[in-house]
């Protein structure tokens with residue numbers, strides 16, 4: 001699991017319990033239903049104003065405030081309650097997989113980049129292990145918080161850039177970190193971000209990407225089913241309960257890795273998909289391993305017997321592919 005925090009309290013039985021819906025939200029939901037049922041080419045934005053469909057990518061709804069995850073405003077808003085909204089890989093990584101890579105690959109002579117740094121959770125450990133650190137993010141609000149959080153650290157420079165656009169110019173780095181950034185559903189945004197990072201990696205460098213695991217999301221669904229059965233629920237009811245949430249969110253696109261987290265369709269990756277995705281591109285996969293989290297990141301009060309395997313993200317270590325690094329981009 002990852003990227004965003006679920007915010008509904010969980011009793012074990014049924015699916016992730018739906019949150020209480022306020023009257024305002026009910027009215028908004030009715031408006032949305034109506035807009036959908038009349039096939040009106042429009043939707044509702046975060047401020048509840050009506051927007052036309054052509055300004056909303058692929059006609060999808062993007063998250064609780066209907067801002068799109070590729071918009072700066074979406075991430076600026078997440079900054080209002082970052083710890084409440086955004087899952088912290090740094091704090092939840094049971095085996096310190098990410099920090100171990102940073103320590104192993106770090107050196108005072110080298111430069112690191114945190115691409116999509118958010119409020120800078122990983123910046124102190126990067127600053128400690130590398131000579132210089134470049135902190136890049138789309139959101140000026142999150143960058144301002146990162147600066148504030150790291151104000152004693154003088155080897156960090158900050159840059160506001162949209163990594164998904166062509167022509168971004170930054171200094172090159174020896175080690176690039178990108179934690180839960182390439183998670184938007186539109187492929188061209190994700191590929192744009194990865195291509196930009198690849199262009200800013202030195203030939204001897206490494207990119208460590210952390211991305212949500214689709215296997216883990218499906219495994220957590222099975223865990224819930226199993227939990228319900230263990231709690232005395234009949235199999236049919238347990239299946240219906242676990243499917244209810246998926247059906248309520250209209251998640252037909254799970255086959256493309258779209259899993260809703262806190263109402264936001266978020267790209268999840270299969271291990272084999274990651275291997276195939278990077279084959280023939282500018283970067284070679286060195287290793288793919290799990291970043292494991294506790295079951296508390298999925299369920300509010302998991303029972304004591306619920307132990308490993310734990311939910312996880314994928315940590316993908318990549319290095320420039322010597323023969324094709326400079327000439328090849330991943331196709332959008």
Ligand SMILES: C[S@@+](CC[C@H](N)C(=O)[O-])C[C@H]1O[C@@H](n2cnc3c(N)ncnc32)[C@H](O)[C@@H]1O
Nearest residue numbers: 075116117118137138139162163164179180181
């Ligand atoms: C889920 S947060 C993760 C933040 C951080 N890596 C962490 O682990 O706390 C995703 C981050 O990616 C940034 N982001 C999203 N799209 C981006 C883009 N096109 N260019 C640069 N940063 C982007 C967001 O502003 C946000 O800070």
